[in-house]
Amino acid sequence: MKNRKVIGYSIYGILITLFFLYVGFPSKSVTRYIETAVEGANSGVLLSVDSIRPSLPPGLNMTGVEARFAERPEMSFKAQSIKVRPAITSLLTGRLTLIIKGNLYNGKISARISFLKRFSTRGQCRIKTSFSDIQLGNIAPIEATAGRNIDGKLSGSLSYDGDYRKPFDGKGQAVFSLTDGKVELLNTTFGFDALKFDKAGTKLRFQKRTLTINALDIEGTQLIGSFKGNLFFEKDIMQSRLDVKGDVEIPALGRKVTTTLKGTLLKPIPGFE
Numbered sequence: 001m002k003n004r005k006v007i008g009y010s011i012y013g014i015l016i017t018l019f020f021l022y023v024g025f026p027s028k029s030v031t032r033y034i035e036t037a038v039e040g041a042n043s044g045v046l047l048s049v050d051s052i053r054p055s056l057p058p059g060l061n062m063t064g065v066e067a068r069f070a071e072r073p074e075m076s077f078k079a080q081s082i083k084v085r086p087a088i089t090s091l092l093t094g095r096l097t098l099i100i101k102g103n104l105y106n107g108k109i110s111a112r113i114s115f116l117k118r119f120s121t122r123g124q125c126r127i128k129t130s131f132s133d134i135q136l137g138n139i140a141p142i143e144a145t146a147g148r149n150i151d152g153k154l155s156g157s158l159s160y161d162g163d164y165r166k167p168f169d170g171k172g173q174a175v176f177s178l179t180d181g182k183v184e185l186l187n188t189t190f191g192f193d194a195l196k197f198d199k200a201g202t203k204l205r206f207q208k209r210t211l212t213i214n215a216l217d218i219e220g221t222q223l224i225g226s227f228k229g230n231l232f233f234e235k236d237i238m239q240s241r242l243d244v245k246g247d248v249e250i251p252a253l254g255r256k257v258t259t260t261l262k263g264t265l266l267k268p269i270p271g272f273e
Helices: 002-023 027-041 140-146
Strands: 045-055 059-069 072-086 097-104 107-115 124-135 150-163 171-189 192-207 210-219 224-232 241-250 255-263 268-272
Touching: 027 045, 027 059, 072 140, 107 150, 140 150, 210 241, 224 255
Parallel strands: none
Antiparallel strands: 045 059, 059 072, 072 097, 097 107, 107 124, 124 150, 150 171, 171 192, 192 210, 210 224, 224 241, 241 255, 255 268
């Protein structure tokens, strides 16, 4: 009986502590601290958060999150809500692993970021993430960067190993699928101003600043295509070089052609054989 009372009082004490921690949580102070910490660690990046509250399991629930670049205000990424919590088992070994779940652009994302160096968030890290139903047409930076409208629902998964401060020196792989897609064409091709398709799927591998497209398959009423190739990253990502080749079938025209895509991300140059 005595042990039961001790256990009962202990649980009661923990619950009362959590209650007052939640009620008296210094949301504004924590918000300012995180915004300042992110901006200090990433020059030129501005972070704003509407509110931060504690969550269970122990972590933080952030709402109204926006990250933007000071020199390019149009490059703004937004999320309705993001929950961040540490993995307790990793903390016991002296390593930090963050578990993240978020709602953004009408879709969902979950990620696990593990810092491999003990008692540090610098150096090598391992990232695993999955996402579903991300509405690309709502992401303003995509159109601002690509110079064209790109729409569709994106789902997939991605893994990456490397130093997040030197992303192009790492390695990783990804699987993406895009449904109800639309890509605006800067020049009319085969009479099309935009490429529309029902679904597209791709398998990618990244290593030594090279993105290898192992497979990119597109299915739609306008065209059916299969592509492979490489994207060679440059410091200015839009100047990254394309080297892609594929076979395309255009049902409306009754044509089958072999196509190439050269040039850069900013100015791709299609060719036909």
